[in-house]
Amino acid sequence: MVKILLDCDPGLDDALAILLAHGDPNIELVAVTCVGGNVALANTTRNALQLGEYLGFENIPIAAGAGEPLVRAAEHASHVHGTEGMGSVSLPDPSTAAADIHAVDLIIETLRSQPGTVHLVATGPLTNIALALQKEPAIVEWAASFVIMGGSFTRGNTTPAAEFNIYADPEAAAVTFAAGWDVVMVGLDLTLQAIATPEVVDRMRLLGRLGDELVVPLSTFWNDDKNPEWNGQAVHDVVAVAYVTHPEFFSSRPAHVEVETAGEFTSGMTVVDFRADSHNATVPTRLDVDAFWEYVFESYARIQLP
Numbered sequence: 336m337v338k339i340l341l342d343c344d345p346g347l348d349d350a351l352a353i354l355l356a357h358g359d360p361n362i363e364l365v366a367v368t369c370v371g372g373n374v375a376l377a378n379t380t381r382n383a384l385q386l387g388e389y390l391g392f393e394n395i396p397i398a399a400g401a402g403e404p405l406v407r408a409a410e411h412a413s414h415v416h417g418t419e420g421m422g423s424v425s426l427p428d429p430s431t432a433a434a435d436i437h438a439v440d441l442i443i444e445t446l447r448s449q450p451g452t453v454h455l456v457a458t459g460p461l462t463n464i465a466l467a468l469q470k471e472p473a474i475v476e477w478a479a480s481f482v483i484m485g486g487s488f489t490r491g492n493t494t495p496a497a498e499f500n501i502y503a504d505p506e507a508a509a510v511t512f513a514a515g516w517d518v519v520m521v522g523l524d525l526t527l528q529a530i531a532t533p534e535v536v537d538r539m540r541l542l543g544r545l546g547d548e549l550v551v552p553l554s555t556f557w558n559d560d561k562n563p564e565w566n567g568q569a570v571h572d573v574v575a576v577a578y579v580t581h582p583e584f585f586s587s588r589p590a591h592v593e594v595e596t597a598g599e600f601t602s603g604m605t606v607v608d609f610r611a612d613s614h615n616a617t618v619p620t621r622l623d624v625d626a627f628w629e630y631v632f633e634s635y636a637r638i639q640l641p
């Protein structure tokens with residue numbers, strides 16, 4: 336059984352990542368921590384709570400964390416994820432509040448209590464993770480692994496240079512990459528291989544209520560009409576969860592990654608050196624796309640709605 340703590344900002348693809356963690360019987364989702372990112376913290380936390388109730392989470396704490404980046408003003412992506420963060424999906428109001436603990440403390444306590452067993456996966460801006468590192472640097476030793484969706488080695492999506500999660504809080508990303516652990520950087524170059532193409536969406540329609548109410552609307556809400564090669568939404572954050580359970584689906588290279596925090600045109604860029612002698616990151620570069628979707632569909636198909 337693979338234990339995962341997911342730090343996220345749901346978010347269309349964050350929600351799809353939660354579904355994967357819930358549907359794969361080999362994953363035990365031990366906690367969900369929320370950060371401001373795609374939309375404001377109140378919305379990302381509410382979305383996680385709504386999703387947890389919709390899926391029938393039992394005993395999985397959901398905690399709210401940082402609403403603002405370490406030093407900058409918050410930047411959201413509601414033009415992609417909708418004003419409340421879940422696109423056209425509207426779930427009932429949550430009947431319970433978030434856990435009575437700050438996300439940063441929940442991350443620290445969860446990793447401290449089970450050293451070496453919990454994989455930390457971050458699919459939003461890295462503010463909660465940086466704050467946890469500043470408060471308790473030993474989480475670097477306690478995490479079984481640390482996987483992010485963020486960054487890229489070729490291009491950005493928020494600016495030509497920067498991917499959204501890093502762009503939104505580059506100072507937090509810089510703290511995170513400098514912490515002395517191996518950061519598995521599942522970046523854009525990789526996640527843009529995991530596209531919900533029309534064929535994939537047709538298959539999602541066969542998932543019944545889960546497909547109609549969640550998977551299809553979450554995977555088709557956004558359309559980049561400025562991109563002439565558009566063939567569907569990438570399910571970025573789902574790929575980071577898949578890395579934990581199926582690293583064999585990926586070709587990866589060691590690298591040294593620095594985060595640009597000062598560039599006039601490049602703020603939030605991940606500068607990835609594959610030729611460096613010392614490494615702080617593992618960077619997946621190629622995905623076995625068919626194996627990935629087989630795994631995702633197999634996991635989604637197991638989900639029994641309450």
Ligand code: BDR
Nearest residue numbers: 346348412458499500571
């Ligand atoms: C990342 O940014 C967010 O908009 C998505 O949820 C994903 O985590 C992709 O750049």
Ligand code: CA
Nearest residue numbers: 346349458459
């Ligand atoms: Ca996200």
